[in-house]
Each structure stands twice: as structure tokens, then as C-alpha cells.
Amino acid sequence: MTELKISTPYAEFIVTPAVQEEQKYCFTQDMYSDARGACIGHLRGYWEGISPVPYTNWWPDTFPEKTSEFKEELAHLFHGLQSSGLLADRATMNARCNRFPSAVIKTQFRKEMAFRINTEHRIYFLRCIPHKGEYNFYLYCYDRNALMEIFRREKGLPTYCFSEHKTTHQVVVINYGESGYHPCKIRGLENIPTKELVDKLNAAKGISKAQVAAMECGSLLRWDCPAADPRNYTEEGLPIRTQSSAKEER
Template sequence: MKLERTVLWAEKDLFLEDGDPAIGFLGFLRGCFCESGLQTDENLPETVRAEYAEVLHFLCSPDARRILCGKVQMEGYCRNRRKSHVPMAFGRECWGFRILNENLAWYLACTPWNDRRQFSLFVYDRMTLMTALAARVGLPERCYGVQPFMGERILIRYGEDSYELFPQYGCNATENRKYATERNREFCVTLAQVAAMENGSVYGWDTPMADVRNYDKDGHYFPMEEQKGEKKR
């Protein structure tokens, strides 16, 4: 598991107790620190409870900087992480982080100043959520591609700040591109979408490089401003 900041602006709207089931919202819990440990009020379905126990254990471990071991640890982790600020009513401070597992996406909201609710955890079905968020910007939830420079086969999932490598298939960029093209055709993914996904995983999902509108049908970067200029000629 990995505790990380959110990378999509749209993710800042996911820290809600009344989340939308249509985009995969499954449940939430809220909690605070007390002398006897964590005190939580849970509203989670049975289907996620096994993984919830693992997530809770992870958030109290050194790998997550013991963020749920106490108020001091939480404040220490959140301090200076400005990019993780989540908009909150009345301008109060809230930091938002996530854990992306294979099937579930967990979103942790930290409000150490609130003694009655110092953290909240929201859980979504990852496939449903990322498919919905990707569709809003005209992209698929996943596609295959080729790593720049090295030529290795990669699997890109929307919203991840990296990609999955398959070094066992070697660095033959031509063969790996052929494989990626065949698989993407099965997924009905266009060349423009593949290019946007490949660059989004490298340069950021909220950058022009991840905007499918900035690519032509062959997957070449062709900013919308230049496209408009071409049409006027």
C-alpha cells in the first residue's frame, strides 16, 4: 500500500459522506484520537471490512508515517503539504490523501484541529470511480503503452502517478507498441487517448499533455489553439 496525495483536481470532491454511488461510493467512517486509541464511527459495508482492517493497520505503521497514531503524528505528516489541502467550509484546514489498491480507493481526510472528528475515511470502488472520472475528460480507465526511451511495455491506469512496467517482455519498442495497439483496439481506445494517457501519467493528469483534445487522430500533440489557427486559414 502507499499513502499519497491526490493527483486529480476532481478527487478533491470525493471527501464527502453523501458520496455518489453512481461513481462507486461505498461508505465512510469518521474517527478521533483518545487515550485508549482510535475511536471510530463506521458506516461501511461488509464487503470492504477485511481490506479496511488492513488499511487501518497500514495507516498506523511506519510506512504511512504513523499518521493515525495520534494528533501529533498527523500534524507532523500534514505540515507543509500544501498541495494536499482540500476545500472545506469556513476556511478550516483539511488535508486529503489517498490509497489506491487494486479494487478499492480509500480517501483520508485529516482535520487534526477538530477534537470530535480528527479524520475521516471514504471508500470507493476504484474501477467505477476512475472510469467515471476518466469519462468526464474523454479518456479510458486504462490502456497499454510503451515507456518513453526504454521501450518497455506498460499498463496505464487513469489517475495513477506512475504506470505498471512489464520488463519480462523486453525493450523491443516496436513489438511492445504492436502489442499495445492490439490490446487498445480491444478496449476501443483511440491513438489520441493513448497519447494523452501516456503523457498524463508522466506530466500530470491536470496538464495540457493529458487533454485528449490536444492530439490529432494519429496521437500527435496538436494543441487546440493551433487547431483553431489551422481552421481559420
Template sequence: MEIRPLTLSEQKYTYAQSTQISGQTGNIGHLRGDFAHSGYGFYTTWFDNRAQWKTDEFKSGLDAVINGLREDKMPLHNRYDMADFCRQHKESAFPGNYCMEYGFRVDTEKHAFLLRCNPSKGDYNFYCFCYVKDWLDRHIGKAGQGIRFIDPHYKELFRIPDGGKIVITTSWGEKMERTCRFIDEYHTEIGGNLYHICEFAERMAHNGATYEPKQTDALPRKEAKHKDYER
């Protein structure tokens, strides 16, 4: 079984996604687990997302992957082996919501298993998010073009990476940061709300608000490949 650290683009898919993104990526569900107080237990809970995709082939693959990861010196053997495995693969580290976490990926023929590890005592120690492999990789590939923002006249203003942030300035001068997620070329989630890029531009103009990329998140502009922006 081949296990590798997650890429930067893959890391965000080790958390629960919106209905739109989980559908496009083929998220079947996820497994959450911990090693108990001793560090040697193994307690898990499965959460369905798309039960209709939980085929016998998938279930066999999941069992094989989890059993392989539970072997000696592998990250799910116990909390101490997980900590050692993560230390040996420092390139897998990324900032989590509360602490440094570690991410790995294992593939079968049709499915991708993205593992997020936290070897801290007293917390859930791992989450394994399960995807239809081709759907996940296709979505990540498309998201690589970035999220584009336009003005009400359909002129592209800037792009940010999937998961990047914009700064909205209201008509009265209040500034708000919003995280954005790629849906497709014409749709994005902004602060958890789904927008067509034209709808967002028109709404901001109507409200007298402006928007710009967070300074660290701007991408180089690209020439538009389409003459118009269909709804």
C-alpha cells in the same frame, strides 16, 4: 505503504456522495475518527454504504492501512503528528466545508482509501472513504470529460468540470447557482437532483429559464462524438 496527496479530482470523494455516484465509484463505506480532547486518543465509527462489498479481503486491507497510518509520525498517530504531517505536505491542502483540510490516498491491490484530515481540536479529525479502486478510477476518468449542457434541439452549449456550477436565471430574473456532478455522458446531478441532459434542457425551456456556466467554471467546447443523444 505508499501514501500520496489527493489529486484535485479525488478530493471531492472524501465526502458522502449520492446513491448514484457512490454506486458507480464502488463506495463500500467510510471510517470517521477523532483523537479525543487530549489529542492522543483514537475513537472511530464505521459507516456502511455497500455492506455486500465488505469482503474479508477488504477488511484485512482496511486494517493494514489504518494500522500503517497509526505508526509514529504518520497522520493517524495522534493529532500533533497529523498536524506535522499535513504541514510537511502542503500540496495536500484544500478548502473544506468549514476550514482548510488535507487529503491523502493509499491503495491496496483492489481498494482505494481516501483520507481527509482536519487536525483541529474539538472536531472530527479524519474521514477515510473506502472504494473499489478500479470503479473509482474509471468514474474519475470519465468525469474528466466534464458535464455537458445542451439546448432542447440537442446542440451542445457548454461544459463544466465535475463539481462545477451553473447559473440558472428564472423567467422573472432571479439567479441561482447550482453545483453539478457528473454521472455519465447523458446524466448529471444539478443541485442534488438527477437529470438526463435532455430533460433538463426541455424543463428549462418550458419554464422560460436560461442557464450558463459560472464564469470561472466553463470548459473549452468539444466536438460531439455522437449524432444524437439517446435517452
């Protein structure tokens, strides 16, 4: 499985395995880090005995967020995670986690899993620990805009770039963090071929072909997928072939 959809009266939440570079956000960040400043707080809990109801407590953090809308979203997400099985009990958590091998946190000495949930205003990172005698889950809540800006800087992505629409072949603008594109009219340069014009516009802003390729995939797919990272492309904007991808082609 690549994702888990959770439907609630509030909204539909999509749970995906956290990519390896982002699994660190399932842990408390350094006090002076930018990520700590984007963190609203975290909910942690554990099960004791045979009761399916976990003991939980909330730890507020640096980012100020005390609105009723946030509290309502968090409550619906938590209950949705319970009904989905991820936070039902230790045994069910373990069974659900086994469906997502890519969620394993390889830096830990025991089995721990990391997941990401995006909403309109926030990003949640869930750490599942299906072991008896300790806290079994941590749900970290971050302000979406603040954390997305941190991701952008970490990956070396621009705030926007120019691209060529694959169907109309018009010049469009892609904004980091947004789905889709925005039409763009460049007056006085209509006679220049679109691809050449796009290359010139991006070069003038110091934007590489690798960054453009990553921005295109991020706007089309998801901004947290590996294809939205310029480090996975050559200088010409071509995907870097990994050993696993090479084996698949054989």
C-alpha cells in the same frame, strides 16, 4: 514531500496528496451518484483528552464488500497510518500534514487535507482535520475498478489507445488503468511508418492526440497525476503551459 511510504507486515502503502479534482471523494457522495455506488464505506474517528487512541466508527455504504481480505487490508492500513503519524494524534497529524501543502482542500474554510492511497483492489481517500472538538479523520474506501471507470469518464479517456514504443518504435496498446503496455502486431500494414500508423489507428477509433498523450503518461507515471488528464494538452498532444511552469523556465 510528494509521497509517504508506509511499510506493514501486510503490504507497503503509498500515501500521496489527492489532486484537486479528486478531493471530493474524501466526502460522502450524493446518494444517486456513480461514486456512491463505488463506495464500500468510511471509517471516521476523533481524539479526546490526552489519549492517543482515537474513538472510531465504521459506516458501510453501497458497494458490497465484506470479505476478510478487505477487513485485513483496512486494519493494516489504519495501523500503518497511525505509525506514520498521520493518525497518531491531532498534533502529530498537523505536523505531518504540513509537509504536504498540495493536499490542502482549498474549498474548506479551515485547514483540512486530502490524501489518496491505492491498493490492488481498492482506492482509499483520507481526509485529515486537525481541530479539537470534532471528527479528526475520515477514511473513505472505494472499489478500485468501479472508481477508476468513473475517473476515466470524467477525464474523457478511452479504454485503450495505440502508441509508438519509444525504444523499439513498434506499435503497442495502452490499456486505461494499467502500467506499461502490450505489444501489438498489425498485419498487412508493416510498410507504413509507425507514427503514421499509430495516428491512423487512433483516429479510426476517435481517439485524439491529447488523449493519447494522457494515456502514455498515465501508464508510465500514475493515473491520478495531472499529466494523465487530456484536458492538460493541446489538440496536438502537447502539454499546456501554465503560469507556474512558465515562471520555472525563466
